[in-house]
Amino acid sequence: QSALTQPPSASGSPGQSVTISCTGTSSDVGGYNHVSWYQQHPGKAPKLMIYEVSKRPSGVPDRFSGSKSGNTASLTVSGLQAEDEADYYCSSFAGSNNYVFGTGTKVTVL
Amino acid sequence: QVQLQESGPGLVKPSETLSLTCIVSGASISRYSWSWIRQPAGEGLEWIGRSYTSGGTDYNPSLRSRVTVSVDTSKNQFSLRLTSVTAADTAVYYCARDSGRAGDFDYWGQGTLVTVSS
Secondary structure, three states: OOOEEOOOEEEEOOOOOEEEEEEOOOOOOOOOOOEEEEEEOOOOOOEEEEEOOOEOOOOOOOOEEEEEEOOEEEEEEOOOOHHHOEEEEEEEEOOOOOEEEEOOEEEEEO | OOEEEEEOOOEEOOOOOEEEEEEEEOOOHHHOOEEEEEEOOOOOOEEEEEEOOOOOEEEOOOOOOOEEEEEEOOOOEEEEEEOOOOHHHOEEEEEEEEOOOOOOEEEEOOOEEEEEOO
């Protein structure tokens, strides 16, 4: 099972939007609506930001949104804030009770 | 609130067995499924395996032959055993709770670094 493909980096100025892609196959991202996104600050554990493609857990700002088209899922962070600077990982159910994560994207707030 | 705390040796010799425990507080371990996830330094996340409320388990196919995840309901904790370790198993190991929605992990431990070296 190969890792999902994410761009290594993305950036934006405060107040702008940034979108991160997560590309898999029909066996994972394209086959199920079980895509989630995690935010990870340096030295910290990942934090769930989006589940089931586009749903936000309680407490996650509505600046974070998710979507999916075919084998590619996307995370958009609107109104970028300094605290949004972190690594972001996608994850998908991959069938046969297996899960795969993305390669990770470092978001920089300029 | 739900809290998870990993514990175990920080250094394991090559070819030996890595053993970690995750103590859960704020939630009954018998009501959820629980996973182990690891992250080599500077790299991405890798799901290792999980234990279900039924006692069943699922493992990453790439690690299946070396991994065992088990639950101790009397102590509200679950464990990871990874046999025949090599330097490639050096990573921060996280324990996490499966949300129950199939595919996402809503609570994580802080992580523990395990180094495989002689």
